[in-house]
Amino acid sequence: MRKSLRTIKNPSKAKEARRKLSIRKKVIGTAERPRVCATKSNSNLFVQVVDDFSGKTIFSVQTFGKNAVAKTANTEGAKAVGLEVAKLLENKNIKSAVFDRNGKKYTGVIATLADSIREGGIQI
Numbered sequence: 001m002r003k004s005l006r007t008i009k010n011p012s013k014a015k016e017a018r019r020k021l022s023i024r025k026k027v028i029g030t031a032e033r034p035r036v037c038a039t040k041s042n043s044n045l046f047v048q049v050v051d052d053f054s055g056k057t058i059f060s061v062q063t064f065g066k067n068a069v070a071k072t073a074n075t076e077g078a079k080a081v082g083l084e085v086a087k088l089l090e091n092k093n094i095k096s097a098v099f100d101r102n103g104k105k106y107t108g109v110i111a112t113l114a115d116s117i118r119e120g121g122i123q124i
Contacts, residue, residue: 020103027100028052036085036124037100038113045073045109047085049097058092061085078113086120096123 008014029035029052039046046062061084063070063077069084070077089097097117104110118124 016103075112078109079116082113082116086122099124
């Protein structure tokens, strides 16, 4: 069950939750065109490629853990993560995807991530 927007006290978090819900209403991933969901915190970046019809995560790439692509969630890390996502999508013979920015504004790291996925040859 989702949290009511009235119970979120922090105004910036309330705006982010509103943006997230309005994005997820429109963006749906399929097996041929999966959803690329980007989650960003202050220190890490986490990207999942999801097929919403079957409810499965195809793969994930992140900046932490054993299989970390980069060490930080800055623009250089986002570029490395985006190129890795594009490479893995091409290995699975997927040429296009839908980008879900997860309520974040399309600037900085999120924009760099989307641009690097496009540079890797995937249509977003």
